[in-house]
Every structure is written in structure tokens, then in C-alpha cells.
Amino acid sequence: MDAIGKEIKSLKKEVIALRRDFHMHPELGFKEKRTAKIVENYLK
Numbered sequence: 115m116d117a118i119g120k121e122i123k124s125l126k127k128e129v130i131a132l133r134r135d136f137h138m139h140p141e142l143g144f145k146e147k148r149t150a151k152i153v154e155n156y157l158k
Contacts, residue, residue, distance in 0.1 A: 132156065 115123070136149055 132152065135152070139148060141147065141149055
């Protein structure tokens, strides 16, 4: 497995947890304040 593949594999559980959280807390289109804040913090 190459370096990118290893990096993706190491993030799998985190990304799944984020997706599940977003689905448990749905927001209306173009009003995703909570989701946007979580993504912003994650990317920092």
C-alpha cells in the first residue's frame, strides 16, 4: 500500500464517525452552521 493509501486508511474511523454525527444532526440546505463549524475545526 502506498503512503496515500495508508493515510486514507488511518482516517477511515474518524471520517465514518463524522458522517454518522452529521446524519444524526441534519440541517437544512445552505444553513449547515453546526456541520460547517465541525468541518472547519477538523480541517484546522
